[in-house]
Amino acid sequence: MAWQPEREPLQQLVGYLKDALSGHDQNAQRYATMMLGQAKSSPATANYLAYILSDGPLLNDLGLSSSDSVLVRSSAAINLKNTIKASVKAYPQPNLLYIRSLALSALQDSNSQIRSFAGSVISEIVQKGGILGWPELLPELIALAGNHVGNISPETQEGAMSAMAKVCEDNKQSLDKDYHGQRPLSIIIPKLLEITSSSNPKVRAFALASINTFIPETSQSILASLDAILARLFHLANDPSDSVRRNVCRSFTQLVDVRPETVKPHMGGLVDYFVLQQRNTDDPDLALDAAEFWLCVGENEQLCPSLGPYLGQIVPVLLESMVYDEEDILRFEGEADNADQEDRPEDLKPQFATTKTPRLAANGQLGTNGEAMPSAITGDLLTGDDLSEGEIEESDDGNAGNLEDRWNLRKCSAAALDVLASHFHGAVFAVTLPYLTENLRHPDWTNREAAVLAIGAVADGCMEAVTPHLPDLVPYLLSLLNDREPVVRLITCWALGRYSSWASHLQDPSDRKRYFEPMMEGILNKMLDRNKRVQEAAASAFANLEEKATKGLTPYCGPIIRQFVQCFGRYKDRNMFILYDCVQTLAEHVGPALAQQGLIDALMPAIIQRWSKVSDRSQEIFPLLECLSYVATALGDAFSPFAIPVFARCIRIIHQGLEEYVRSINNAAFDKPSKDFLVTSLDLLSAIIQALDNGKAAELVETSQPRFFDLLLFCMEDPSNDVRQSSYALLGDCAVNIFSQLQPFLPALVPVLIQQLDLDNLQDQDTEQGFSVINNACWSCGEIAMNEDAEMEPYVEQIYQRLVGIISNPEVPTSVNENAVIALGRLGVHCSQSLAPHLGEFGRSFLLIIGPVEYTEERAHAFLGFNRTVERNPQAMEACLLDYFKASAAFARHSNSNLNNRGNVAESFQRNLVGYKGLIPNFESFLQQLPERDVEKLRGSLNL
Numbered sequence: 001m002a003w004q005p006e007r008e009p010l011q012q013l014v015g016y017l018k019d020a021l022s023g024h025d026q027n028a029q030r031y032a033t034m035m036l037g038q039a040k041s042s043p044a045t046a047n048y049l050a051y052i053l054s055d056g057p058l059l060n061d062l063g064l065s066s067s068d069s070v071l072v073r074s075s076a077a078i079n080l081k082n083t084i085k086a087s088v089k090a091y092p093q094p095n096l097l098y099i100r101s102l103a104l105s106a107l108q109d110s111n112s113q114i115r116s117f118a119g120s121v122i123s124e125i126v127q128k129g130g131i132l133g134w135p136e137l138l139p140e141l142i143a144l145a146g147n148h149v150g151n152i153s154p155e156t157q158e159g160a161m162s163a164m165a166k167v168c169e170d171n172k173q174s175l176d177k178d179y180h181g182q183r184p185l186s187i188i189i190p191k192l193l194e195i196t197s198s199s200n201p202k203v204r205a206f207a208l209a210s211i212n213t214f215i216p217e218t219s220q221s222i223l224a225s226l227d228a229i230l231a232r233l234f235h236l237a238n239d240p241s242d243s244v245r246r247n248v249c250r251s252f253t254q255l256v257d258v259r260p261e262t263v264k265p266h267m268g269g270l271v272d273y274f275v276l277q278q279r280n281t282d283d284p285d286l287a288l289d290a291a292e293f294w295l296c297v298g299e300n301e302q303l304c305p306s307l308g309p310y311l312g313q314i315v316p317v318l319l320e321s322m323v324y325d326e327e328d329i330l331r332f333e334g335e336a337d338n339a340d341q342e343d344r345p346e347d348l349k350p351q352f353a354t355t356k357t358p359r360l361a362a363n364g365q366l367g368t369n370g371e372a373m374p375s376a377i378t379g380d381l382l383t384g385d386d387l388s389e390g391e392i393e394e395s396d397d398g399n400a401g402n403l404e405d406r407w408n409l410r411k412c413s414a415a416a417l418d419v420l421a422s423h424f425h426g427a428v429f430a431v432t433l434p435y436l437t438e439n440l441r442h443p444d445w446t447n448r449e450a451a452v453l454a455i456g457a458v459a460d461g462c463m464e465a466v467t468p469h470l471p472d473l474v475p476y477l478l479s480l481l482n483d484r485e486p487v488v489r490l491i492t493c494w495a496l497g498r499y500s501s502w503a504s505h506l507q508d509p510s511d512r513k514r515y516f517e518p519m520m521e522g523i524l525n526k527m528l529d530r531n532k533r534v535q536e537a538a539a540s541a542f543a544n545l546e547e548k549a550t551k552g553l554t555p556y557c558g559p560i561i562r563q564f565v566q567c568f569g570r571y572k573d574r575n576m577f578i579l580y581d582c583v584q585t586l587a588e589h590v591g592p593a594l595a596q597q598g599l600i601d602a603l604m605p606a607i608i609q610r611w612s613k614v615s616d617r618s619q620e621i622f623p624l625l626e627c628l629s630y631v632a633t634a635l636g637d638a639f640s641p642f643a644i645p646v647f648a649r650c651i652r653i654i655h656q657g658l659e660e661y662v663r664s665i666n667n668a669a670f671d672k673p674s675k676d677f678l679v680t681s682l683d684l685l686s687a688i689i690q691a692l693d694n695g696k697a698a699e700l701v702e703t704s705q706p707r708f709f710d711l712l713l714f715c716m717e718d719p720s721n722d723v724r725q726s727s728y729a730l731l732g733d734c735a736v737n738i739f740s741q742l743q744p745f746l747p748a749l750v751p752v753l754i755q756q757l758d759l760d761n762l763q764d765q766d767t768e769q770g771f772s773v774i775n776n777a778c779w780s781c782g783e784i785a786m787n788e789d790a791e792m793e794p795y796v797e798q799i800y801q802r803l804v805g806i807i808s809n810p811e812v813p814t815s816v817n818e819n820a821v822i823a824l825g826r827l828g829v830h831c832s833q834s835l836a837p838h839l840g841e842f843g844r845s846f847l848l849i850i851g852p853v854e855y856t857e858e859r860a861h862a863f864l865g866f867n868r869t870v871e872r873n874p875q876a877m878e879a880c881l882l883d884y885f886k887a888s889a890a891f892a893r894h895s896n897s898n899l900n901n902r903g904n905v906a907e908s909f910q911r912n913l914v915g916y917k918g919l920i921p922n923f924e925s926f927l928q929q930l931p932e933r934d935v936e937k938l939r940g941s942l943n944l
Contacts, residue, residue, distance in 0.1 A: 192207045260300055298416055456491070475518070807842065891906070
């Protein structure tokens, strides 16, 4: 007998579903949510939810209004999807068949929202049960969407095609698997192409969106149908439906990424088409999809040159699209001064600790300091709302309330102009210049603002072409810092920041006084603008200027610090984050110049005052601790008056974070704490230990409660890569600066260090970050090994095996290999006797990897240890002896005379080479195998 619902439990469940989505009574909402959670344990609950979703007959007797009915059915669908996700495999087959049939019937509902939810439920069933678990589904959806029998309602066609789109999106890989010699996708793609001929525009849009799901995958099924897909795209290009044309734009944009050769022959026609679509003022989403084509082509090295002949068409439409639309104008025009208003909780974005560059005993690793547009100009995510036909996304990105952060036509156009300028340079500026001439001084602020945005967008790519205009342009931009409209002041700050590199590198003192100093002062003054968004843009621009000017800001530290101090007194919570960035960037680049007592007396009380207001669990603590790390490094021992409370607080935060983590492991009711509290605290401890006089740093560590190295040991074993990376950096800093305090704890710490060096512990999903941890572990191992009192002999064999495992693995990044061989060489400084028997195994690899490494103290240490190892087992170098002589000559030729250990290393090379001279029968003939310059250097510097 088929399952039938009972009225009473049905009525109860409907009540809970209604209350769960109601915001009027929070107590009822919490209770309903709890009861729904409990109901999931009953196998019949999924049946009831499916019954409600499909608008079963008994619902008519419950007195629901039409709006309440949609609310309850939507809630049922959400809960059914989550229930299926959690436990569908435990459903009896009759229950599963019942749910499937009702979900399919809900695709025929007159309400589009219900049809969409039914599609989500169907897709979840397929995800959990597999394609073969419901083999008749895809043919049925295709038949309904394609109206094969001729009497399917338009609503049912749309519901079926929407469900099909979701199934395609959620099951891309499984649809392209081989099942008994056949791939479902090879059948689906031709069927979807047929459905794009439907008379229903929504069905056409969903069908094309489904095809778009697979284009990035470049599977054989897609490649086999590529000609047919292109033919349909050209046919659909002039479709009367905006939604269809949106998906046509997306198709071509995806083809640019995966098959640019299919797009290139049609570029002329495509330029005309996308320019026309971008000028569609009735559908801004269609215009955005069109604009993204230019961005994608501009970033494609193969296709970008083909846009050159069409810049006269493309650039003007990008410039037109950079003007604020009417909705934005209404939001921004006459924006009130709000610098004194407190921030709302939703104004504060989540903060995360910055990923640190790994410690490098070898060559330095160059970082990039990208110039980010402020939130009013460009966004971080490609997001959108008001989903229309052909769009599959259901989840919101969480930024719906912050319109300024959304990716839109204006931001995309500015980004595309930036990319094109970076490729075509002056040619783009030549097309842009007439627009700038017409609009920079336009009486309408929207035109002025868009022109300034354009000036900033072409800064990087067109600098050479723009430079002759900058002597006139910069003073005018500075005048716009006082524009009546905050939005104009904001964009001007950003644009000036983009040209700060030009101003910072002016050599003539009169030019610097005329341009650089006014630019610096203008941006600095706007950090105290009466509008908070302008403050943010100015602070971001000033941080950019700091990156470009670097030590050139040293003479101006006084006024800069005074302005920062005023900002600390006036900024609300949100802008405090960018202020920390300004302070730490200044500290990073001017370094010890900040250690003047007058600057310390001005800056530190402002930071400490804010420090005292921020709680240990506030997200603001992350950027604050990072800022203090840079400040401590810059001040050096002058930071000592502030070190005791700061050090103690870091210890407290680490201890609290570790306790909370253990509690969450033992009790699922507790949330796992953010690891960023540990990371930023560990990094600040590292900075303090490096900054202070060693005696003061040692005292801080000795008086720490709980014990410093006990906490460090826990952090070194933490499951988070970020925490371990910072932990091993701190361990190495302790070895360098406070080894006497570290030494008693080495028996506990070194085995954990050895374990970290094991490549087998790397997780596939986070290999890159895992290598950064190993990199720091290698560095700290080398620093510990350099201390004669480290008593490393008992660990040499294990460390050797781990380090050799690293340098012999071809998948290990170069920087990690370099740090591993340096650690191995330094291990030989005091433990060469234990390493000597292995020399034949690692000698060649050592020389090969260390060759390109910069000549530093660490490299010198490594060669000293390696030479001592060679001295104990010279015969082991027979296979790579020429390489060793070349390395000896290279050291003599390149090593800096300022290296502390240069003499010791040179002596060790000389001693070994003289020894080989006595061992090699025909030494002169052997030397002739070396390059002539190497022979000359060896004879001259090493007395051979």
